[in-house]
Amino acid sequence: MTTEARPPLDGVLVLDLSRVLAGPYCTMILGDLGADVIKVEPPGGDETRRWGPPFVNGESAYFLAVNRNKRSIVLDLKTERGREVVRRIAARADILVENFRPGTLARLGLDLAELRERNPRLITLSISGMGATGPESGLPGYDFIVQAAGGLMSITGPPEGPPMKVGVAVVDLTTGMMAATALLAALHARHATGKGQHIDISLLETQVAWLANVASAYLVTGEPPRRYGNAHPTIVPYQTFDAADGPFALAVGNDAQWQRLCAAIGRPDLAEDPRFRTNPDRVANREALVALLAEHFRAAPAAEWIRRIAAADVPVGPVRTVPEVLESEQVKARGMIETVEHPTVGELRLVGIPFKFSATPASVRRPPPLLGEHTAEIEAELAAYVP
Template structure:
């Protein structure tokens, strides 16, 4: 049998998590080769299994963030269910959980308890506000963290109210932060031979993303205003309406300014020394934007994008989801695929965006049925026999 060349083929993850951030992190690890064992409540499982939109008796929401995992049911309210988790964690590399602060300590499944039996274990606690601090006991969801972390304050049209992005950015970026932390800890373990506990706060993750907005505040004491699609420090960098009702986003550095003016036949702007640098265009933002908006209004989206490409001006169409998934470049890069599901059949999916030279590229895998791997995992990993498994099921532990 040939060895797998997936980069995380030697890693085992126990997922004590649900909904989106942690499952998304674990799906990344799973399709990079890790064995991810998702612990779910018997009978119901991860609540996202019932989220909209439905696909037969399954959920497209669950499908989007749970591919490539093994599903094991274990009732953590029973001694036998908790014992299953402890025994699995004793030989695992990673445990990831997103229970409220203190919950798993009451079950004897916190990082102190599990790492006492496996000092190489990397244990991630993902909560809304972290294990410490005045908000540690507070509840929150993606949009709460977007609001409290500043993202919504930056998003929206000029003079308008705050707007949430069209995707659960706090959840998705938290999943990426968690994956980064886990991969760092795995490498750290090779240096020390020891595992660790990672305390990750989703609010912390959003604060870290403020980057350039915080930089403007530190440098200028400026609280960045909402500017719609415009950039606070670059002009032009904005979305413009075209004659066909579609939109194009254009972003220019100084070297693109004259080609754009020439393309749009804006000789007065091109010859104005006040506008030759970005600093000058930022200072005269209203004039520049008004003139560009009027000039671009006579172009169709396709005409403008093609013309910008021809002269090297960075521009792109504002695509909706259907247009993105049909885009020939996106398709050529293999970014639209599918998996075969035992009850749903073929269902579309987006692969991880990595192209490796030296490892196998990540492959789209299917999400598990609830409890699909319970018997297999208990038998092969823990050595339970059929009678033991049947008794656990009869007692409601699995």
């Protein structure tokens, strides 16, 4: 491999003490970027190895989704031998990621501050449900609980229906992304200081942070947000509509797009209607406009509306199923389905890497590991390591 072709995090060693989703997603991102990720698992393995069905040749699809580009070692952290191996890996590592409940590692005899004293360049990151401090810091926090407790469910779902969760574990996933971002910043800071540091991140804080414009609207007005289903609270029309044969998605982001939309669908009169000329007008008269558009769109198939509206350079698209997305030509063209050889599954298809580097490419170098697959290999490396 040439120097130019080395991945961005080539040479970075990550000690991964996390399990389930937020932590493993973070460390998978680091692994995709080239880091050597050592995943420490208890004798029974990461819980998600048993989450299913579906399973393929005994392997959980859930576990396979977020654990590529890692090596697995089995250690019992309740034993001194297990803790000592962790200390020895931490002494070499650049990054340590964990998502135990606050205080758990210290009670086990693996205090993160002590590990950083032994290795001042070590960057440690703790992911918790609610944060390391505060009145709820000791509570456990799966994604679903934080979607509820963090306000996301209150703004998700139909206006007259119950609060609903998002279809994927979006709080876990975005926490993993935020954690990876913070770790990359800490690596950059270490170039200047020569020292690592500790990063504290939680599912709750991540969820609150990306309430974004919804939180901002409440903070500046004091008015609680409400649910809009597939519509947008401050942009109209920006929702799904039912065509003659099924739904499609339409997103009119500005008044110029509105003018083009009206011409494209054969309703120039709507663009001239004083109730709908500007976006604030359309928001104020949402119900009247949506009713007019809904009636009009039922007259033709979704593909016809998409063709006409897209030709007018207005954002529009089909409502696809997951299989339709994963088999689409665009997803394939962008390399978003990767195939790797797995020791028990054989040819394994995985979702690909979303970022494409021009000079230091990320890649899928390893399949998700079997439980303890690399225990002997890693212990041999530790035995040979000379500080």
